[in-house]
Amino acid sequence: MEVQVFGTRACSDTRKALRFFSERRVKTHFVDLKERAASRGELRRFAQKFGVDALVDRESKRFTALGLKQAHYGEARWLEILEEEPLILRTPLVRRNNDVTIGTREEIWKGWISAG
Numbered sequence: 883m884e885v886q887v888f889g890t891r892a893c894s895d896t897r898k899a900l901r902f903f904s905e906r907r908v909k910t911h912f913v914d915l916k917e918r919a920a921s922r923g924e925l926r927r928f929a930q931k932f933g934v935d936a937l938v939d940r941e942s943k944r945f946t947a948l949g950l951k952q953a954h955y956g957e958a959r960w961l962e963i964l965e966e967e968p969l970i971l972r973t974p975l976v977r978r979n980n981d982v983t984i985g986t987r988e989e990i991w992k993g994w995i996s997a998g
Contacts, residue, residue: 887913888976889912895986915973921965927982937960937984938964938972978994
C-alpha cells in the first residue's frame with residue numbers, strides 16, 4: 883500500500899498523518915505545498931468527493947492576507963485559486979488510489995490499511 887500526503891511540514895495535522903502511516907510502515911509520498919502545489923487534477927479529485935468548500939481553509943492566515951473573506955467564486959475559479967495559492971488548502975490531503983480524505987481521518991486510514 884502507498885499513500886500520497888499533501889501538506890506542509892509546519893502543519894501539525896500533516897505531521898500526525900505522516901507519523902500515522904510511518905508507524906504502520908506504509909509507504910508515503912509527501913508533497914510539501916510550500917515547495918510544489920497540487921495539480922488542478924489532484925484538487926479536482928478531492929473536490930469531486932467533498933466539494934470545493936471543504937478544501938478551502940477559511941481560517942488560514944494566507945486566506946485572510948489575500949482578502950478572500952468576502953469572495954464568492956464558482957468551483958472552477960476556486961480550483962484556480964487553490965492551485966495558485968496552495969497555502970489556503972485545508973491539510974492534510976491524503977490519497978490512496980481513488981480514496982481521498984481531508985484532514986486527520988485515522989479511522990478511515992485504518993480501514994485502508996486493513997483492506998490492504
